[in-house]
Amino acid sequence: MTQQTPTVNPWSDDDNSAFLRLRMKTFWNFDYFEQIILPLLDIPQSGRVLDVGCGNGGISLLLADLRPDLSILGVDFEPKPLEDASAYAARNGLKNLTFEQGDAHNLKYEDESFDAVLCQTVLTHVRDAQTVIKEITRVLKLGGVFFAAEYTDSAMSNYDNVHFDKRGEDWYREYYRINLLFMKGKKALGRGDNTIGVRVPLLATQAGLDVYDVRLNDRAMHVFPPYRHEKQRNYLELVKTANIVDNDEKWLRLDIETVMAGGGTEEDGCWFHHAIDSAGIVKAIEEGTFTATGSFPLYLTFARKP
Numbered sequence: 001m002t003q004q005t006p007t008v009n010p011w012s013d014d015d016n017s018a019f020l021r022l023r024m025k026t027f028w029n030f031d032y033f034e035q036i037i038l039p040l041l042d043i044p045q046s047g048r049v050l051d052v053g054c055g056n057g058g059i060s061l062l063l064a065d066l067r068p069d070l071s072i073l074g075v076d077f078e079p080k081p082l083e084d085a086s087a088y089a090a091r092n093g094l095k096n097l098t099f100e101q102g103d104a105h106n107l108k109y110e111d112e113s114f115d116a117v118l119c120q121t122v123l124t125h126v127r128d129a130q131t132v133i134k135e136i137t138r139v140l141k142l143g144g145v146f147f148a149a150e151y152t153d154s155a156m157s158n159y160d161n162v163h164f165d166k167r168g169e170d171w172y173r174e175y176y177r178i179n180l181l182f183m184k185g186k187k188a189l190g191r192g193d194n195t196i197g198v199r200v201p202l203l204a205t206q207a208g209l210d211v212y213d214v215r216l217n218d219r220a221m222h223v224f225p226p227y228r229h230e231k232q233r234n235y236l237e238l239v240k241t242a243n244i245v246d247n248d249e250k251w252l253r254l255d256i257e258t259v260m261a262g263g264g265t266e267e268d269g270c271w272f273h274h275a276i277d278s279a280g281i282v283k284a285i286e287e288g289t290f291t292a293t294g295s296f297p298l299y300l301t302f303a304r305k306p
């Protein structure tokens with residue numbers, strides 16, 4: 001197989017938009033978000049909030065629903081998810097939200113203009129997370145709060161009945177070897193750093209912020225036939241969307257391109273792409289046999305501008 005011209009832009013891809021929309025239902029137990037996260041953020045009444053890399057609206061929409069007093073602005077460099085977020089807000093009568101295009105490395109807002117700045121799974125994708133956090137610090141008011149929910153690649157803490165028995169020591173060795181090449185390639189291509197989640201507290205401190213708490217999101221995935229509970233059905237829908245057949249091989253091309261940029265071969269990229277048996281997962285879901293337990297740990301950094 002010869003490598004085709006790159007590249008997929010994952011953030012304007014329709015399948016990925018559907019995935020990101022669904023994902024919001026699975027990161028958090030909403031009581032945890034409302035009763036633990038919101039009090040820790042302590043955003044003042046009628047405060048101004050910026051959601052950096054808001055995508056389809058993820059955390060902005062959740063916050064807007066719980067705090068209608070806030071004025072929330074979402075910024076992202078991709079127009080398509082922004083249109084999607086605006087349409088969702090309009091459909092759901094959320095009036096306290098605005099979305100606009102912009103680059104997180106160079107925010108077009110005045111110094112000290114927001115009471116809170118949020119970002120969720122964005123710093124892992126930007127070219128230079130340190131610059132973005134400095135920009136966030138600049139636009140925060142004195143006493144304002146920065147909240148980041150970011151992951152660090154944690155490969156294999158999950159169980160599912162499609163893969164578990166098929167993976168031996170050799171598989172894990174190969175997976176971790178190529179995963180490191182993938183992460184190196186992602187950095188080399190300026191598409192982010194999958195190790196950022198655990199380093200946000202340090203980067204925030206270096207930018208002059210006072211980190212006052214670091215936590216994890218709370219939801220654990222659990223899906224067991226007959227999928228009696230809504231949380232389980234949400235996960236099934238999410239997993240199915242994430243494993244939609246790669247008809248035009250765009251995700252395969254992206255994996256190959258990234259692994260090769262990290263020093264791997266085309267075969268490494270193919271192996272990595274097929275390490276997840278997407279067709280097997282979709283089949284098991286359709287047959288009603290899919291079983292899984294796991295998590296997507298997000299490191300939550302809470303920091304204040306002194």
Ligand SMILES: C[S@@+](CC[C@H](N)C(=O)[O-])C[C@H]1O[C@@H](n2cnc3c(N)ncnc32)[C@H](O)[C@@H]1O
Pocket residue numbers: 011020052053054055056057058059075076077078081102103104105119120121122125126127
């Ligand atoms: C994984 S998505 C997360 C979207 C949203 N925060 C959520 O939680 O659903 C990453 C988002 O970061 C955006 N992004 C990446 N680099 C960016 C940059 N330099 N400036 C603004 N947005 C950026 C992408 O367009 C994408 O929408």
